[in-house]
Amino acid sequence: MIKNSFIPVISQKKKEENPGSVEFQVFKFQNKILRLTSHLELHPKDYLSQRGLHIILGKRQRLLSYLSKKNKIRYKKLINQLGIRDSQIR
Numbered sequence: 001m002i003k004n005s006f007i008p009v010i011s012q013k014k015k016e017e018n019p020g021s022v023e024f025q026v027f028k029f030q031n032k033i034l035r036l037t038s039h040l041e042l043h044p045k046d047y048l049s050q051r052g053l054h055i056i057l058g059k060r061q062r063l064l065s066y067l068s069k070k071n072k073i074r075y076k077k078l079i080n081q082l083g084i085r086d087s088q089i090r
Helices: 012-017 022-042 047-070 072-082
Strands: none
Touching: 022 047, 022 072, 047 072
């Protein structure tokens, strides 16, 4: 399992400024998703972790849907930085 993984998308300064922003929340969910995915590769029958992963994926999807409706430019920039596929269903 990967501990203390960090995706250098949002700088430390920006994190301290607004931890409630949509980008920051998606960034935090992305880190949790990566940790749970690596955990599930080692423990494929951990169904509670699978459920948690599905819940976090849903939360991230709802935030991305909200951001795409409010500000397309920020949405495109964020999914390009994180390497997330653009959702066709909104």
